[in-house]
Amino acid sequence: MALPELRLPRRAGRRTNLGLLLLLLIAGATGVAAYAVGTEPATRVVVAAHGAAGLGLLLLVPWKAVVVRRGRQRPASTRRDPGAAIALGVVVALAVLTGGLHAVGVTGPWSALGGVDALQLHVGAGVVSAALLAVHVVGARQRPRRADLGRRELLRTGALGVGAVALWGGVEGLLRLTGAPGGRRRSTGSHERGTDDPSAMPVTQWISDSVPADPGGSLEVVAGGRRVRLTAADLDRGDEMRALLDCTGGWYAEQDWRGAELDRLLSDVLSGELPDGGSVDVVSATGYRRRLPLSDARHLLLATHVGGRPLSAGHGAPVRLVAPGRRGFWWVKWVVRVEVVDAPWWVQSPFPLQ
Numbered sequence: 001m002a003l004p005e006l007r008l009p010r011r012a013g014r015r016t017n018l019g020l021l022l023l024l025l026i027a028g029a030t031g032v033a034a035y036a037v038g039t040e041p042a043t044r045v046v047v048a049a050h051g052a053a054g055l056g057l058l059l060l061v062p063w064k065a066v067v068v069r070r071g072r073q074r075p076a077s078t079r080r081d082p083g084a085a086i087a088l089g090v091v092v093a094l095a096v097l098t099g100g101l102h103a104v105g106v107t108g109p110w111s112a113l114g115g116v117d118a119l120q121l122h123v124g125a126g127v128v129s130a131a132l133l134a135v136h137v138v139g140a141r142q143r144p145r146r147a148d149l150g151r152r153e154l155l156r157t158g159a160l161g162v163g164a165v166a167l168w169g170g171v172e173g174l175l176r177l178t179g180a181p182g183g184r185r186r187s188t189g190s191h192e193r194g195t196d197d198p199s200a201m202p203v204t205q206w207i208s209d210s211v212p213a214d215p216g217g218s219l220e221v222v223a224g225g226r227r228v229r230l231t232a233a234d235l236d237r238g239d240e241m242r243a244l245l246d247c248t249g250g251w252y253a254e255q256d257w258r259g260a261e262l263d264r265l266l267s268d269v270l271s272g273e274l275p276d277g278g279s280v281d282v283v284s285a286t287g288y289r290r291r292l293p294l295s296d297a298r299h300l301l302l303a304t305h306v307g308g309r310p311l312s313a314g315h316g317a318p319v320r321l322v323a324p325g326r327r328g329f330w331w332v333k334w335v336v337r338v339e340v341v342d343a344p345w346w347v348q349s350p351f352p353l354q
């Protein structure tokens, strides 16, 4: 590498490492948060912070190179086994590379890599790097010190933050100026795929779910001690909603959906007002399920049609949930049961498990 003359004082190495640690922790936290939020401006803020933290790592590469070289000059007996450290460097570099590729618009999927795309590699690298980072930090000699929170250190940290945000802003500006596909992506980072053309919209499963052979032909609604069975024809009430599906896999599409508004459906079943609190469980034929606050029911649709035609099997026939403002994993497909429950919506796994 360059910088052969540069002889850093001991504390500089420590500062570099703490800066890298801070950026990695922010990247990991905002990466996960980016999947939990679905509406502006939260998506914009979280995704911008994520991009800045990830790109900010690049600013520290020249210094880290010196720290690494100095470590190699130490007597072998005082050195740590570098295996985990090298692996960490490789997966973090892979995360930055694949995140950048997705952002620019080089998204894959690549058949040579078994059909995985840039964002799948990216999230995989992010998760593996979290595990390796834990090993690396536990084995490190460095412990927190009072001086880490001194005025000088805070100023330096602030300068790193400003540099990181400026780098992210520069990349975003360049994508727009050059007309790269990435310049047109949503605030979540997703690229448009198949708006107003459901057959061009990807069919995606969350982790391990698959299109059921027999999704059943009816829906069970359970509320207020009643149990009602409805057919897809009963659900085609002509309620319409234009809504945008934004998959955490990095694509989005806006469609005209048609079916039954959930709150009206539930008040029919209850023959009256919905309770004030509580939640609604939306359960798929496959067992996949999500719990949403009942107060959202007014904005939710049980859709039987999209773009004026019945849903295809892949897109959730005979009925699927449409949940505007929520990421794709909330849009339960092949719905067989809708049940009003007392438990709060957050009593569930934050992300589906299948």
Ligand code: HEM
Binding pocket: 024, 027, 028, 031, 032, 034, 035, 047, 050, 051, 052, 053, 054, 055, 057, 092, 095, 096, 097, 099, 100, 102, 103, 104, 122, 123, 125, 126, 127, 129, 130, 168, 171, 185, 188, 189, 190
């Ligand atoms: C080591 C941890 C990680 C690093 C260093 C990292 C770094 C990055 C970088 C550099 C970008 C490109 C940003 C841009 O050019 O604007 C990016 C994008 C992205 N990352 Fe990560 N990331 C990490 C972990 C994660 C995790 C765990 C998730 C999700 C669970 C995630 C989700 C995303 C998404 C959705 C994008 C696209 C955002 C956009 O297009 O602006 N990342 N990441």
Ligand SMILES: Nc1nc2c(c(=O)[nH]1)N[C@H]1C(S)=C(S)[C@@H](COP(=O)(O)O)O[C@H]1N2
Binding pocket: 201, 202, 203, 204, 205, 206, 207, 209, 210, 246, 247, 248, 284, 285, 286, 288, 314, 315, 316, 327, 328, 329, 330, 331, 332, 333, 334, 354
């Ligand atoms: N039953 C079930 N519903 C599901 C999923 C799933 O795996 N199983 N995946 C969700 C995810 S992650 C997304 S992005 C959307 C994708 O909808 P589409 O396949 O119609 O594009 O469905 C959601 N509904």
Ligand SMILES: [Mo]
Binding pocket: 204, 205, 206, 246, 247, 248, 249, 328, 329
């Ligand atoms: Mo998704």
